[in-house]
Amino acid sequence: MVKIHERKFVSADPEKCTGCQVCEYVCAMEKEGVFNPLKSRIRVVRLNQLINVSVTCRLCENPACVAACPRDALTQSEETGIILVDEDKCNGCGWCIEACDYGAITLHPESKVVFLCDLCQDKGKPQCVEWCPEEALDFVTSDVLAQKARIEAVKKLFQEALKATEST
Amino acid sequence: MNGYAGRILHVDLTTGKTKIEPLNEELAKKYIGGIGLGMRLLIDHSKPGVDPFSPENPLILATGPLSGTMWPTGGNGHAFVSKSPQSFGVGESKSHGSFGTELKRAGYDAVIFTGRAEKPVYVWIDDDTVQLVDAQHLWGKSPAETEDIIKEELGDYYIRVAAIGVAGEKLVRIACIMNEKTRAAGRTGMGAVMGSKNLKAIAVRGTKDVTVAKPDEFKEFVKAFHERMKGPATKKYRTLGTPLNVLVHNSLACMPTRNYNNACFEGAEKVSGEYLNERFVAKIIGCSSCAMRCEHVCVVPEGPYKGTMTRLEYEPLWAMGPYCGIDRLDAILKGMDLCNYYGMDAISAGVIVGFAMDCYENGILTKDDMGEIDARFGNHEALVMLLHKIGKREGIGDILAEGVKLAGEKIGKGAEKLAQHIKGVEVTGYDLRCLKTAALGFAVSFRGADHNRHGAYGFDVKGKVDRFKAEKGRGKLVKEMEDMYTIIDSLIVCKFSRGTYYDGFEDLAKAYSLVTGFNMTAEEMRVAGERINNVARVFNVREGLSRKDDTLPYKVMHLPIPDEGPAKGSYITQAELDLLLDDYYEVRGWNKQGVPTIEKLKELGMDDLIYIVEPKLKAAKGE
Structure with missing residues (x-):
């Protein structure tokens, strides 16, 4: 069994994300062989010109989507943390969609069952991360995200000292 | 078909009738798409000598065969083609962003708008369902406001919208058609043609797949281009952006200044790409499918134009800056924002203001003519005020909204010679001398x-x-x-x-x-x-x-x-x-x-x- 802090998921850095939608194109192409953002497991949100970020499944602990499913169609893989959809049980009712705080789970336009990021298990690595031209997407654990945030915070605290070391 | 959607949509705004015809494969191969296909359709669907503002002048919207795929930058473009109200010849202009991809997924290579709606409308293309929707509540709104309201009322935030502003409604001849807030099909007055049809906006939702013939090889080729786009060929656009040109052109004395009275500008340093990036650029963003990203989004941090947020490229910067003798980037950014607000080609708008200033300095237009604006070269407040007037066709703006050629003819007294244009379309930032x-x-x-x-x-x-x-x-x-x-x-x-x-x-x-x-x-x-x-x-x-x-x-x-x-x-x-x-x-x-x-x-x-x-x-x- 894999513990939560070892689970990797796809995270976008809003500082780097430019809203170019390459991740959407790649996802739909890898998964379904077509270009169509409605079939992408990752979606870009542009609030305005300055605020862009892609959003996909974050492999939550105690995922709300799983808990919300009245038909037990959703389960979380103990090994990887990926949310698995039993397509025979799912009837597209949408309780899970409503439960997800991030809009990471959606209804497939054709099969009418829900679908979401599976980290491109068959390819070994999420393809959106491979393709992102800005390297804005990371395949990371929440621990690593926390480490990064911590380092950034400390860098800001010690800006002056850092400048001094850089100039020497 | 792969790449192509294989369909052309006809929308008659007079009758409200729509028709879909298949895209002729031979025509597609010969004229490719975009402006090529658009111009061929223009010849086939218009009569010689048609008035650009007549209902019979078609406005053609075309995507390219690559639109909707992840071909780097190819995914995202669209073109407008019509007879230009400026040149009275062919008018065409492209814009990027995400609008074109959506139209392709809705299943159209081109849309041909003809006729004129009785009242303001917008066209709502929801895959195969096409409706004319009342737009009287949108009349007078900016393209950005229009986009937000339409998304809200149709209840889908991923809908893409191309719209005109007040300038297009009032048939300002340099009106453009805007999408996604800061992207414009700018040149040759396509927005005025759209306004003449009482067509405020085009809203699109496309849910269909776009397929390519050879996906594996295609992906490989895309990957290679992603690498190229990280290299030297695009460095300019990814770093300083096109405003880099300011100092380059200035050093070569090929930057038309003060309505072509000079070829270099003493204030160039103050409006340089270097200074713009250091002081105003907040983020660089990208269009759909692009791996280079060029869109320098600028924010004015202080002063009278504080809070202005817009994209800025060399041409509008030059037109509203050096061409008007103005050395303040905050005012230029405000000018750019106003052009976006009214929906005007910012290049032509700046050149028109430069022309008006030249007329003023030569006594051809008086302060009285100008509505008490002291339109000296270099007066940034005059730039802002004149842009408002042109956008609304108010006072002197009514004549200036005709573009420099027609305005020069109307004003007379030698103003014709101060009108720097070719075929009625205002010059751009290269001193041709x-x-x-x-x-x-x-x-x-x-x-x-x-x-x-x-x-x-x-x-x-x-x-x-x-x-x-x-x-x-x-x-x-x-x-x-x-x-x-x-x-x-x-x-x-x-x-x-x-x-x-x-x-x-x-x-x-x-x-x-x-x-x-x-x-x-x-x-x-x-x-x-x-x-x-x-x-x-x-x-x-x-x-x-x-x-x-x-x-x-x-x-x-x-x-x-x-x-x-x-x-x-x-x-x-x-x-x-x-x-x-x-x-x-x-x-x-x-x-x-x-x-x-x-x-x-x-x-x-x-x-x-x-x-x-x-x-x-x-x-x-x-x-």
Whole structure:
């Protein structure tokens, strides 16, 4: 069994994300062989010109989507943390969609069952991360995200000292 | 079909009727898409001499075969084509963002709008369902406001919208069509044509798949281009952006300043790309499918224009800055924002203000005429006030909204000579007096004064030719660039990415072939580029344009560059222009009047358009 802090998921850095939608194109192409953002497991949100970020499944602990499913169609893989959809049980009712705080789970336009990021298990690595031209997407654990945030915070605290070391 | 959606949508705004016809495959292969397909459809769906604002003048919206795929920058473009209310010849303009991808997924390669709605409407294209929706509540709103309201009322935030602002509603001849807040199909007044149809906006939702013929090879090719886009070919756009040009042009004395009274600007440092990036650029973002990202979003942090947020490129910066003698970037950004707000081509808007200032300084327009605006060169407040007036057609703005050519004629008293335009379309930021290859490109451009129809300035600016000399051979240089540029605008890929096509037509043909499955060679692609230039010319010939219109602005031919420095004394004589034109027409296979010959049209497989040029050719022989 894999513990939560070892689970990797796809995270976008809003500082780097430019809203170019390459991740959407790649996802739909890898998964379904077509270009169509409605079939992408990752979606870009542009609030305005300055605020862009892609959003996909974050492999939550105690995922709300799983808990919300009245038909037990959703389960979380103990090994990887990926949310698995039993397509025979799912009837597209949408309780899970409503439960997800991030809009990471959606209804497939054709099969009418829900679908979401599976980290491109068959390819070994999420393809959106491979393709992102800005390297804005990371395949990371929440621990690593926390480490990064911590380092950034400390860098800001010690800006002056850092400048001094850089100039020497 | 792969790449292509395979359908053309007709929308008659008078009757509200819509019709879908299949895209003819031969037509697609010959004219590719984008402006090529659009201009061919324009010839087929309009009558000679049609008034640009008549309901019978079609407004054509076209995507390219690459739209909706992840081809870098190719995924995202769309083009508007119509008869221009500025040049009275062919008008065309492209925009990028995400609008084009959505239209492709809705299943259309082109949409042809004809007629005129009785009341303001917007067209709501929801895949196969097309409706005219009342837009009276949107009349008077900016394109950005319109976009937000439409998304809200249709209840889907991923809907894409292209809209006009007040300028388009009021038939300001430089009105543009905007999408996604800061992207504009800017030049040649397409927004005014849209306004003349009472068409406020086009909203699109497309849910269909876009497929490519050879997905694996295509992906590989995309990957290679992603790598190229991280390299030197796009560095300029990813770093300082096009405003880098300010200091370069200034040092070469090829930056028209104060309505072409000078060729360099003493305030250049203050409006440089370097300063813009240091002080105002908040983030650089990208269009759908692009791996380079160029859109420099600027925010004004303080002062009278605090809070202004907009994209800014070299051309609008130049037009509202040096061309008006203005050395304040915060005011230029405000000006850009106002152009976005009213929906006006910011290049033409700046040139018009520069023209008005020149008229004012020469006493042709008085303070009274100006509505008490002290329109001296360099007065940033005058720029802001005049843009408001033009956008609303208020006071002097009503005349200025006609563009410099028509405004100059109306004002008279020598104002005509201060109107710097070609074929009625305002000049752009290259001083043609000392860039003589560019001058030819500008003179023959089928959409009027423009750098983006040929990029011929590159030869001059980079020192590949003697830029002060008009000589034989420039015709070939211009022609080859034009043929490439029409393909770029027909596939619709972004001009900023042109440097990544290391093998030129070879690469463009490969991308096209992998997407569509039609095997096209580099040579066939080049011929298509030539064909598209000819179809534009044939349209202009049909509308009565000829050699007399392939000319240069008055000052370019009569006012030598006065500034001390490398270009002092340079200008272009009639004899030089004639030499350049003769050379160009010969390379093009056109007669002395610039009319494509029957042999040329046959060679390009355009036999079905010979009927247009035949009477003109006969008349020329009879003389």
